[in-house]
Amino acid sequence: MPVCNACKMEVETTTNNVCMDCQTQQKVDAFNNMWKWSINFQVKFTPEEMPTYLKQEKHYNEYDGAKVREMIQKIDALTPTKYYNPGNPNNGKPHHVYNIGREGSPVIYLEIRKIYMPNNFDYDTYTMDLKRLAYEAEADEAGIITNNDHEFIARFWWD
Numbered sequence: 328m329p330v331c332n333a334c335k336m337e338v339e340t341t342t343n344n345v346c347m348d349c350q351t352q353q354k355v356d357a358f359n360n361m362w363k364w365s366i367n368f369q370v371k372f373t374p375e376e377m378p379t380y381l382k383q384e385k386h387y388n389e390y391d392g393a394k395v396r397e398m399i400q401k402i403d404a405l406t407p408t409k410y411y412n413p414g415n416p417n418n419g420k421p422h423h424v425y426n427i428g429r430e431g432s433p434v435i436y437l438e439i440r441k442i443y444m445p446n447n448f449d450y451d452t453y454t455m456d457l458k459r460l461a462y463e464a465e466a467d468e469a470g471i472i473t474n475n476d477h478e479f480i481a482r483f484w485w486d
């Protein structure tokens with residue numbers, strides 16, 4: 328088995344000799360560095376990568392890392408995973424992504440490509456659920472910025 332250059336553990340797979348967990352940690356480290364230098368940027372994180380970002384006890388004015396972690400976990404649970412056809416190995420994988428960063432203070436965009444969603448999905452109820460979760464996480468702004476045939480994008484921002 329290959330050995331990760333960063334954690335020195337034997338792992339199933341590596342990319343550029345670094346395991347998935349260490350890659351995600353390096354991405355979070357890069358994010359935290361960028362946070363110091365830019366007040367306007369975004370980095371895309373998958374639901375699989377988010378726990379590494381969310382495990383930090385981050386606070387910024389109204390942004391409380393523990394509350395945001397809970398919000399993201401609930402959004403992950405509420406958002407249908409991929410379904411193609413019976414027996415497809417990609418069934419059950421998440422497809423939504425989070426673009427997180429700063430617009431002055433913390434911002435999170437939830438992006439969904441509708442091609443991966445069930446045809447009869449109720450976006451009105453989903454929107455109400457998202458707004459309730461954002462309220463519980465004390466977001467100062469929560470809204471749907473795109474909802475067309477192809478995409479659904481929600482924005483959450485903390486002052």
Ligand SMILES: [Zn+2]
Nearest residue numbers: 331334346349
């Ligand atoms: Zn590693």
